[in-house]
Amino acid sequence: MASIDYKGELEELIDIVVGEGGSDIHLSVGSHPMIRVSGSLIPLLKKPILDADDALGFAKALLTKEQAEAFLKAKEVDFSYAYKNGVRFRGNGFFQRGGISIALRHIQNAIRTFKELNLPPILETFAARPQGFFLCVGPVGQGKSTTLAAMIDLINTTQAAHIVTIEDPIEYIYEPKRSLIDQREVRVDTADFHTALHSAFRQDVDVIMVGEMRSAETISTAVTAAETGHLVLSTLHTNTAAQTIDRIIDSFPGGQQDQIRVQLAGSLLGVFSQRLIPRIAGGLVPTYELLINNNAVANLIRERRTHELNTVIETGTEHGMIEMNRSISELVHRGEISIENAFAYSTNPKGLKRLL
Numbered sequence: 427m428a429s430i431d432y433k434g435e436l437e438e439l440i441d442i443v444v445g446e447g448g449s450d451i452h453l454s455v456g457s458h459p460m461i462r463v464s465g466s467l468i469p470l471l472k473k474p475i476l477d478a479d480d481a482l483g484f485a486k487a488l489l490t491k492e493q494a495e496a497f498l499k500a501k502e503v504d505f506s507y508a509y510k511n512g513v514r515f516r517g518n519g520f521f522q523r524g525g526i527s528i529a530l531r532h533i534q535n536a537i538r539t540f541k542e543l544n545l546p547p548i549l550e551t552f553a554a555r556p557q558g559f560f561l562c563v564g565p566v567g568q569g570k571s572t573t574l575a576a577m578i579d580l581i582n583t584t585q586a587a588h589i590v591t592i593e594d595p596i597e598y599i600y601e602p603k604r605s606l607i608d609q610r611e612v613r614v615d616t617a618d619f620h621t622a623l624h625s626a627f628r629q630d631v632d633v634i635m636v637g638e639m640r641s642a643e644t645i646s647t648a649v650t651a652a653e654t655g656h657l658v659l660s661t662l663h664t665n666t667a668a669q670t671i672d673r674i675i676d677s678f679p680g681g682q683q684d685q686i687r688v689q690l691a692g693s694l695l696g697v698f699s700q701r702l703i704p705r706i707a708g709g710l711v712p713t714y715e716l717l718i719n720n721n722a723v724a725n726l727i728r729e730r731r732t733h734e735l736n737t738v739i740e741t742g743t744e745h746g747m748i749e750m751n752r753s754i755s756e757l758v759h760r761g762e763i764s765i766e767n768a769f770a771y772s773t774n775p776k777g778l779k780r781l782l
Contacts, residue, residue: 432483440509442470447709449532449567451515455481455525465704481526485519488528506595506611511535516597533597534572537579544712545573548746549698553577554584556632558695559652561639563664568702569712570661571597571637577659578635581605587632592622594637605633612637623647627654636660642677649686652693665773666750667697667717668735671727691724699750703763703771711762713771715739715750736774750774755781 443451443461450462455478458469476484486494488507497503503519507530515530540549552560560577562570575598581587582605589605594612608629616622619636620643626634639645639662652658664670671690678686697717702710717723717739726734739747754772757763765782772778 430483432480432487436484436487437509439470439473440513440515443532444513451530451532452528453481453484453530454522454527464709465702478525481528484528485526488517488530489519504594504612506533506597512599514597514599516595531567537575537598537600538572539580540576543569543572543576545576545700546714546716546748548716548748549573549577550580552695553580555657555695557652557655557657557693559649559658559660559690559693560695561660561662561670561697563662563667563670563697563699564701565665566663568700570700573698573700574635574659574661575600578607578633581633581657582607585632588630589633589635590622590626590629590631591635592616592619592626592637593635594619597637619644620647623651626651626656631656633657633659638662639674642682645674645677646686649689649693653689664699666699666736667715667739668732670697670699671732671735675732687728687730691719691727694719694724694727701750701771703754703757703767705762706764707762711757713750713753713757713763714748715753716746716748718742718745718747720745751778751781754778758782 439451439459446463448461448463452460453476455476458471458475459473460467460469489497489505493503493505497519501521505517507515507517512535514533516533517528517530519528540547562573564570578589578600581589582600582603585604587605589607591609596609596611600607610616610622612618619640623636623644624647634651634656636648639660648658648660662670664673675683675686696719699715701713703713705711722738726732740749751772751774754768758765758768769775769778
């Protein structure tokens, strides 16, 4: 593919992934360009296998001159890319075996509601809270950012609030409705998550959305913000609610862990864990777990008994809690997902077997 118009070739690939309803584009030395549709990777065999010059050409078509220079020096780069008609991508460039690889995630232009996303209505109650710490967790690519976007858009629609988002990179673009929304991109508008989060204390902010909790410093500042009258929304790459609490606490030195336990017990609103499972009829459907912080949960966090949180979720249905296995079993009983996928995506297959 040497001596070709990489910008034009890139646009053709974007048109393909958008036309197929795909989620990702992968460009890697030694492989055909690939797209992900409904969770499956598909090689575009009519496109030539990429060599080093091709990968560099695509990188330069996607990045600004400054970003390209930083990428070649640091070997890693996060970026966003805007195409026509409001189509946008979140991208990551990296090196593997000395060659360039690029992963592009298609960011849906329209921000969908909880109902359109097949998410539980109870999430609306967290968006209405005046302060506290709410986490959406799960592996990469499971819709966490999309869920938070629905929460932000609900607040934007129903409240006259000042919302600040801190992202790396900016994903969804919000049009102000009732709220004032400032979106800050790491390395473009601010040095890092922690700096931007700390600055938010002086910006008369009501709601803060932090794209990802990447350090103990960021977590500590976020919890403090939640304690001092702000609603803080964020994500973490963990599998379950109980694991999320442990991950947060374990990110601090031993001498600080009791303090963060007390702060978390007092400020946490809830933890929403989600997965996207292939639907029998095509596409993906979410399954989820919801931990709501009540007196029992707060006590378990303070008393180092987080291993009991799964039991609290299982028995907390009347309080609005949702068990992942129960969510999965309901999808099976409705004929939306296969039993094979149900077990593949469950974090507790033995427990799921009892429900099926």
